[in-house]
Amino acid sequence: MxxxxxxxxxxxxxxxxxxxxxxxxxxxxxxxxxxxxxxxxxxxxxxxxxxxxxxxxxxxxxxxxxxxxxxxxxxxxxxxxxxxxxxxxxxxxxxxxxxxxxxxxxxxxxxxxxxxxxxxxxxxxxxxxxxxxxxxxxxxxxxxxxxxxxxxxxxxxxxxxxxxxxxxxxxxxxxxxxxxxxxxxxxxxxxxxxxxxxxxxxxEAYLDPLTQLHNRRYADIVFDQLRHYTTSSLWHVALLDIDDFKFINDDYGHLAGDMVLKALSETVQEQLHAGDFAFRWGGEEFLFLLKNCTSAQAYARLDNIRKVLGQSAVRYEQASIHFTVTIGAGKLDLQDIIGSINNCDQKMYQGKRSGKNKVVF
Incomplete structure (x- = not known):
């Protein structure tokens, strides 16, 4: 004692x-x-x-x-x-x-x-x-x-x-x-x-202080572990971007933008399954790793996240802020992780050009 x-x-x-x-x-x-x-x-x-x-x-x-x-x-x-x-x-x-x-x-x-x-x-x-x-x-x-x-x-x-x-x-x-x-x-x-x-x-060095999600530095560690110790190919990677996030900052201010980022991260953590990963990739972009699912299952889970976020609202002062997201996704190639992420990035921008608020696989 x-x-x-x-x-x-x-x-x-x-x-x-x-x-x-x-x-x-x-x-x-x-x-x-x-x-x-x-x-x-x-x-x-x-x-x-x-x-x-x-x-x-x-x-x-x-x-x-x-x-x-x-x-x-x-x-x-x-x-x-x-x-x-x-x-x-x-x-x-x-x-x-x-x-x-x-x-x-x-x-x-x-x-x-x-x-x-x-x-x-x-x-x-x-x-x-x-x-x-x-x-x-x-x-x-x-x-x-x-x-x-x-x-x-x-x-x-x-x-x-x-x-x-x-x-x-x-x-x-x-x-x-x-x-x-x-x-x-x-x-x-x-x-x-x-x-x-x-x-x-x-x-703390591996956490994003605003969203409390793991950051890009920690993502590099996870990818390195997957590359060396994982033989399974049932991993999917996805890149999410908030649509028109600049207008949210311009119309409501950066504090409102921060609240949107935190609300998104909380929703994502609720929707992801055990063994999945979520990272704040940079700015309003988020990277997901989905474990042990087929492409159809990965698409369904990501589309569900998109719908939940689209139906939510962030209260800021007297305003109710609604936002949508666009997600690009695909299989994770453990031998070419950078290529897999770049592929997600291209598909995400493809979704942006074709109307936003969608999942592109």
Whole structure:
């Protein structure tokens, strides 16, 4: 459930442009999640210290919260190195001050372990630098453990110390879960999302944006597939042109012409059979591929499309626009697809010259 929630955040708040132009998208999302978790953890500790009256640590917690808010803002500005430095410093300073005031008996030193984990999991700076920082943090951890046996804590929390131990353990487990589960999921989710968006762009590249029919570029792919992988000759090709479309644009405007094109494409998609193809060939011309039909059947289906379109009307403002189409059709020769289309084009213009509003086979 949590991982699905993370996926939704990535998919709804990240644009493809961001992803392609920002090579550090994984680092961006990782630090963003780390800052949000740290803010929630410090807010919890602040409430606890207010309740038990340890005001010195309340001030430290407030400073930490302000630091994390600054980090979150820096992440949004794509300033990742300062974020990593601030997070590293805050965790080390907080664990040190907490150890001096309360001692090491409440697991406060787990913050140093989280700090070291940060160096291992989030590449906010060069690897060599993070290795050096991890070494220094390890020395700090050893020093604090030794100091815990040497100095008495300044504040004794009594029974409340057990609650603080639980909070420290839970915050450490939460940080480990983020490192072990969420951060790898961020990378996986981003990669999946990018692939999905690129596939959508690829699909859009083959669609005519006005009619939502496949375009001429996609028709070339279909013809290539038919040429190489189809042995059946039961394919027919047809070229449709809207009669006097120029007058529709001149009399009613180009917006009305666009509405006619969309209405035609919707009607065609309703009338075609499964396995057929419809393409916007260019302007007011449309190309159809009809599968598994005889010439007589192809003629009947195309003539039915012509009749349905002729009986329809497109409402535009106060006008009702009627239009007709002329269709040229024939068998598709898979060895001469261009010749087949040219043949349809000639027959279509033959129909135009002989009165329009007809199917010429």
């Amino acid at each position: 949590l991982l699905k929630w993370l996926d939704n955040i990535i998919w709804h708040n990240t644009t493809l442009s961001d992803t392609l132009h920002n090579k550090n998208i994984y680092l961006h999302l990782s630090l963003q999640n780390a800052c949000l978790f740290a803010l929630m953890a410090q807010a919890t500790f602040l409430i606890f210290f207010i309740h038990v009256g340890v005001w010195s640590l309340c001030i430290v917690n407030i400073c930490s919260i302000l630091g994390y808010l600054l980090c979150y803002w820096l992440v949004l500005q794509n300033q990742y190195t300062p974020v990593g430095v601030i997070l590293t410093t805050e965790l080390a300073v907080y664990a040190t001050i907490s150890g001096l005031i309360l001692g090491n008996g409440n697991y406060g030193l787990l913050g140093i372990f989280m700090d070291i984990s940060l160096q291992l999991l989030i590449p906010y700076i060069a690897t060599r630098v993070r290795i050096i920082i991890s070494s220094l943090l390890t020395l700090l951890l050893i020093s604090l453990i030794i100091m815990g046996y040497t100095f008495q804590p300044l504040v004794d929390l009594g029974k409340a110390n057990m609650v603080l131990c639980i909070l420290h353990v839970l915050s450490s487990i939460g940080a480990l879960l983020i490192g072990a589960l969420l951060l790898p999921r961020v990378q996986t989710s981003v990669n999946y999302w990018v692939r999905h968006q690129l596939e959508e762009l690829k699909t």
